[in-house]
Amino acid sequence: MRTPLYEQHVHLGAKVVDFAGWEMPVQYEGIREEHSAVRRHAGMFDVSHMGEVEVEGPGALAFLQRVLSNDVAKIQIGGAQYSCLCNEEGGVIDDLFAYRLGGDRYLVVTNAANHDADLEWLGRQSREFDAIVRDVADRYAMLAVQGPHARTVLEATLGIELPPRFHVSHPQIGRRPALTCGTGYTGEDGVELLLDPEVAVPIWCELLEAGIVPCGLGARDTLRLEVCYPLHGNELSTERNPIEAGLGWCCKEATGFIGSEAVARARAEGTAEELVAFKIDGQGIPREGNPVMRGDEQVGAVTSGTYAPSLELGAGMAYVRSELAEVGAEVEIDVRGKRRPARIASKPLYAKRS
Amino acid sequence: MPDATYPDDLRYHEEHDWARIEGDQATLGITWYAQDSLGEVVFFDPPEVGSAIQKDSSYAEVESVKAVSDVIAPLSGEIVEVNDVLQDSPEKVNEDPYGEGWLVKVRLTSPEEAETLLGVEEYRKLLDN
Numbered sequence: 500m501r502t503p504l505y506e507q508h509v510h511l512g513a514k515v516v517d518f519a520g521w522e523m524p525v526q527y528e529g530i531r532e533e534h535s536a537v538r539r540h541a542g543m544f545d546v547s548h549m550g551e552v553e554v555e556g557p558g559a560l561a562f563l564q565r566v567l568s569n570d571v572a573k574i575q576i577g578g579a580q581y582s583c584l585c586n587e588e589g590g591v592i593d594d595l596f597a598y599r600l601g602g603d604r605y606l607v608v609t610n611a612a613n614h615d616a617d618l619e620w621l622g623r624q625s626r627e628f629d630a631i632v633r634d635v636a637d638r639y640a641m642l643a644v645q646g647p648h649a650r651t652v653l654e655a656t657l658g659i660e661l662p663p664r665f666h667v668s669h670p671q672i673g674r675r676p677a678l679t680c681g682t683g684y685t686g687e688d689g690v691e692l693l694l695d696p697e698v699a700v701p702i703w704c705e706l707l708e709a710g711i712v713p714c715g716l717g718a719r720d721t722l723r724l725e726v727c728y729p730l731h732g733n734e735l736s737t738e739r740n741p742i743e744a745g746l747g748w749c750c751k752e753a754t755g756f757i758g759s760e761a762v763a764r765a766r767a768e769g770t771a772e773e774l775v776a777f778k779i780d781g782q783g784i785p786r787e788g789n790p791v792m793r794g795d796e797q798v799g800a801v802t803s804g805t806y807a808p809s810l811e812l813g814a815g816m817a818y819v820r821s822e823l824a825e826v827g828a829e830v831e832i833d834v835r836g837k838r839r840p841a842r843i844a845s846k847p848l849y850a851k852r853s
Numbered sequence: 854m855p856d857a858t859y860p861d862d863l864r865y866h867e868e869h870d871w872a873r874i875e876g877d878q879a880t881l882g883i884t885w886y887a888q889d890s891l892g893e894v895v896f897f898d899p900p901e902v903g904s905a906i907q908k909d910s911s912y913a914e915v916e917s918v919k920a921v922s923d924v925i926a927p928l929s930g931e932i933v934e935v936n937d938v939l940q941d942s943p944e945k946v947n948e949d950p951y952g953e954g955w956l957v958k959v960r961l962t963s964p965e966e967a968e969t970l971l972g973v974e975e976y977r978k979l980l981d982n
Contacts, residue, residue: 514892529893530918717892717919784896784916806895806918813896835914835921837898 550614589761645689673698686726930959
């Protein structure tokens with residue numbers, strides 16, 4: 500599948516890769532340049548492969564409260580909230596943002612690889628509620644514009660006022676209804692624009708003209724990894740619960756969401772493993788799947804690893820035995836047979852300079 | 854990054870490596886195509902001086918932000934020198950893949966293997982396919 504911006508990526512010389520069935524740009528000029536553009540100025544990512552699901556009806560709140568881990572009743576109109584979508588065992592089907600567009604109307608944004616599974620799950624669970632679940636992925640192109648200057652450049656270029664962090668507004672962009680969301684996946688300030696696919700190309704070109712740097716999925720991954728945002732499929736899966744992933748903060752078991760009993764148990768009893776961040780001491784770049792070692796014993800495995808451009812060293816996240824999950828603990832990462840000394844570090848690995 | 858170049862005084866291996874053969878020694882590196890496919894090199898893990906490398910087998914790794922790639926030996930030999938500059942400036946592999954971005958120097962143990970390597974025209978043809 501291709502997003503409405505595919506031709507633009509090719510035109511800019513992007514390297515295109517398959518991502519969950521989508522032909523997506525992984526980089527244009529280079530991951531390091533794109534990464535640093537977002538940290539220092541402003542970058543934009545075509546994330547139109549992400550899915551959108553609308554939930555509407557008198558029972559919309561009760562339904563979302565049942566399926567999402569966070570306290571959905573706390574979302575004001577125009578608000579946004581991060582949640583896990585759990586199965587009965589507390590396994591994470593997906594992690595997502597829910598936006599409250601109106602009194603009884605919500606939008607949830609799904610990961611591309613999970614969109615179909617999410618839809619199926621939401622459709623099935625909605626039967627006992629007075630709420631309609633609608634797949635609206637085709638209605639939107641999605642652009643994440645991120646970086647310390649993202650807001651000012653966007654406001655000047657599009658002539659609109661942007662919502663504060665974790666809020667959503669619906670201005671006209673390109674003379675079409677759009678949604679602007681104060682969210683992102685980079686650790687920098689910025690917004691995500693949900694646009695009418697018809698105007699995605701002209702808006703992209705306008706922002707390009709305004710000096711916003713096009714960024715691919717490569718930089719998106721290094722940026723999110725430095726601030727320790729989990730990625731479903733790496734840190735999150737149906738085999739892991741939110742507690743071991745460090746997402747206990749977005750689980751409100753008192754709401755009785757599906758999986759809340761399992762989550763409450765994990766919270767009370769602790770988990771065998773925990774997700775940690777680590778930095779390599781010296782040389783070497785950890786990669787997904789590398790064993791985490793202590794002496795001759797494997798004590799965990801890397802879920803995401805990379806060269807971290809802002810830290811200028813190898814770093815990543817790993818599940819390790821809970822008794823070792825302490826900041827400062829020394830371990831070794833087995834990088835294709837070479838032991839690389841590493842240290843468990845506090846999250847996030849990269850803290851924005853204010 | 855410079856445009857694609859393939860010097861005609863080098864011998865090429867189909868795994869996108871080059872060799873500059875001088876007597877019984879050779880300098881080895883990766884081609885423009887290899888560095889371009891890999892992206893910005895952030896780490897070169899060299900073999901030890903004195904170790905033996907085997908034609909068609911991996912002797913080192915180069916890594917970009919996203920990927921790791923084995924470097925295949927175009928010829929067999931013994932490592933006599935590794936490019937220390939790359940420890941601090943691995944980006945030289947991208948900027949100057951046939952010059953400052955060389956990887957290792959070897960003493961050839963089977964110089965006749967050079968016959969099996971590709972000339973520049975053959976290598977370009979391989980890339981075109």
